[in-house]
Amino acid sequence: MDGGEEALSAADEVARSLRVEIVAGRIPPGSALRQDELATQFGTSRIPVREALKALQAEGLVSYSVNRGAVVTEVSPAEVLDMLEVRIALETHALKLAILRMVPEDVAEARSILSDYDNAGAPEEWSDMNATFHEVLCAPCECERLMLLIRENYLHVNRYARISVSGIVGKDQPQKEHWRLLDLCEKGNVVAAVKLLEQHIRSTQKTLRANIRRKAAGR
Amino acid sequence: MDGGEEALSAADEVARSLRVEIVAGRIPPGSALRQDELATQFGTSRIPVREALKALQAEGLVSYSVNRGAVVTEVSPAEVLDMLEVRIALETHALKLAILRMVPEDVAEARSILSDYDNAGAPEEWSDMNATFHEVLCAPCECERLMLLIRENYLHVNRYARISVSGIVGKDQPQKEHWRLLDLCEKGNVVAAVKLLEQHIRSTQKTLRANIRRKAAGR
DNA sequence: CGAGCCAATATTGTATCCGTTACGGAGATT
DNA sequence: AATCTCCGTAACGGATACAATATTGGCTCG
Numbered sequence: 001m002d003g004g005e006e007a008l009s010a011a012d013e014v015a016r017s018l019r020v021e022i023v024a025g026r027i028p029p030g031s032a033l034r035q036d037e038l039a040t041q042f043g044t045s046r047i048p049v050r051e052a053l054k055a056l057q058a059e060g061l062v063s064y065s066v067n068r069g070a071v072v073t074e075v076s077p078a079e080v081l082d083m084l085e086v087r088i089a090l091e092t093h094a095l096k097l098a099i100l101r102m103v104p105e106d107v108a109e110a111r112s113i114l115s116d117y118d119n120a121g122a123p124e125e126w127s128d129m130n131a132t133f134h135e136v137l138c139a140p141c142e143c144e145r146l147m148l149l150i151r152e153n154y155l156h157v158n159r160y161a162r163i164s165v166s167g168i169v170g171k172d173q174p175q176k177e178h179w180r181l182l183d184l185c186e187k188g189n190v191v192a193a194v195k196l197l198e199q200h201i202r203s204t205q206k207t208l209r210a211n212i213r214r215k216a217a218g219r
Numbered sequence: 220m221d222g223g224e225e226a227l228s229a230a231d232e233v234a235r236s237l238r239v240e241i242v243a244g245r246i247p248p249g250s251a252l253r254q255d256e257l258a259t260q261f262g263t264s265r266i267p268v269r270e271a272l273k274a275l276q277a278e279g280l281v282s283y284s285v286n287r288g289a290v291v292t293e294v295s296p297a298e299v300l301d302m303l304e305v306r307i308a309l310e311t312h313a314l315k316l317a318i319l320r321m322v323p324e325d326v327a328e329a330r331s332i333l334s335d336y337d338n339a340g341a342p343e344e345w346s347d348m349n350a351t352f353h354e355v356l357c358a359p360c361e362c363e364r365l366m367l368l369i370r371e372n373y374l375h376v377n378r379y380a381r382i383s384v385s386g387i388v389g390k391d392q393p394q395k396e397h398w399r400l401l402d403l404c405e406k407g408n409v410v411a412a413v414k415l416l417e418q419h420i421r422s423t424q425k426t427l428r429a430n431i432r433r434k435a436a437g438r
Numbered sequence: 439c440g441a442g443c444c445a446a447t448a449t450t451g452t453a454t455c456c457g458t459t460a461c462g463g464a465g466a467t468t
Numbered sequence: 469a470a471t472c473t474c475c476g477t478a479a480c481g482g483a484t485a486c487a488a489t490a491t492t493g494g495c496t497c498g
Contacts, residue, residue: 007285009481011273035450045483047266050451051273054230058277066226067450067489082364085316086309089365093308145301146308149368228451254480264453269481286459286480443496450489459480467472 010044015052017042022061022072023159029074033062060156075160077212083157084205090150091134091201092194097141099190107186110136114178117171126171127158133178137185174200229263234271236261241280241291242378252281252289279375294379296431302376303424309369310353310420311413316360318409326405329355333397336390345390346377352397356404393419 008016018038021027033053035046042049053070056062062070098106113136117129131154138150177200184193227235237257240246252272254265261268272289275281281289317325332355336348350373357369396419403412 009285011481036448046450047482051270051481054270054274055277058274066228066231069450079364082362085312085362086364086368089308089312090305093304093311097304143301143304145298145305149305230451255478265480266452287461288480439498441496441498444494446491446493448489448491451487453484453486455482455484457480457482459478461476461478463474463476465472465474468470 010042010048011051011055014038014042014044014048015055018052018056019059019061022056023155025159027072029072031072033070033072035069075156077160077208080157080160080208081205083153084201084208087150087153087157088198088201090146090153091138092197094138094141094143094146094150095185095194095197096190097143097146098138099140099185099188099193101140101142102185102188103140106136106140107182110182110185114175114182117175117178123171130174131158137182173203177203228267229261230267230270230274233257233261233263233267234274237271237275238278238280241275242374244378246291248291248293250291252291254288294375296379296427299376299379299427300424302372303420303427306369306372306376307417307420309365309372310357311416313357313360313362313365313369314404314413314416315409316362316365317357318359318404318407318412320359320361321404321407322359325355325359326401329401329404333394333401336394336397342390349393350377356401392422396422 018027018033027033035049035053038049039046053062053064057064057070061073063073064070110133113129113133117126117133131151134154135147135150139147141147177196181193181196181200184196237246237252246252254268254272257268258265272281272283276283276289280292282292283289329352332348332352336345336352350370353373354366354369358366360366396415400412400415400419403415
């Protein structure tokens, strides 16, 4: 048996492809997803396309109206703020557990990511690196369910914030906090680490909130 | 525009129905969901059924193998423990926010639920009441996303634990903790309330863990 | 000239049909 | 007698076909 060959249905293929496009923002929120169009595009009939759309609906990526088809869901700024609240809940708890189980190798891995981060160029990469760092830091919690939700959370937040946040928060301040956070983890200072992590996420939240205000006023 | 009449497609209807049946445990984990069978049962063709199954797959209620159809997902005891960990993460954070925003009416509502709980009879109702109480307590957090995840969490945990936990933990001890928790919330003692809530959920976790051990040994 | 109505069209939702794949049992072989 | 093979059946994935619903453009009427 070979490594990872998995037979996947056309519907799964379509769903996977669309998911990537939507999360990447290449299919912008509000776009109508025409079944016929997608079907010809993927070289299938509409049946697998419809199944894919249903799956994406369950994932919250598209919204479905009967007889009017699927539309890429709009993510409101308020919802993103909520999502960041969820992130605080998930990550602080995961971190609490993770620190107790963290071994030097985990710290080393996180450190290496931060180093790459230091030398990183394009802002588009920042959000990926950020996600990776937070994931590595939380991973030792050994709670697969928590990690799943954390990953999902990043996906959804990034969908909105890919430009809005990363480009505005900047890199230096978050990065400083990352190093400090890693330090606290290494020292096993759970309380301080959790506190810093919450502040860290809250600062993203604050920036976003300010950004929303500015947009509301400016336009 | 009237209250809540929504036209829903056959696929949605099937999905809704199956979801209820699965969560209620009437379709036990491991069951194969035959498309033909469901189609005749719902009086439709297989197409809507397949779309429904895809949606349920995305929700994690069924698992799909290509050319072998859908099976109701088995929830392992370890996963339930993980889910309870997630519950701790979500609820403690929600409670922190909720207490700050709680008004007397919220407390009154929670109190009334607990009173019903006191007089409640059948163990099957306990888990619903428990869920309702926790929901009411967290609701003032005003974070719809958090509440959504909390509800989802109860759904999934109950799917496994509907017999395993409620019947074994009993009612008296959790109920005592509920009253005490509500008291702390009313007093605005965030730290103590959060601590108690975590202990409260951990005791469920512990009971479940013991139950698992017993089963593993006994059989 | 604008608003409202109706028909033509586009798009969705569902049913039926066909090819393909997995499972199970009967028969042959060692 | 046990195992392997082959074939029949049942279930699934997908495509085409058709019915129902929404949308759009043109037309009429005020």
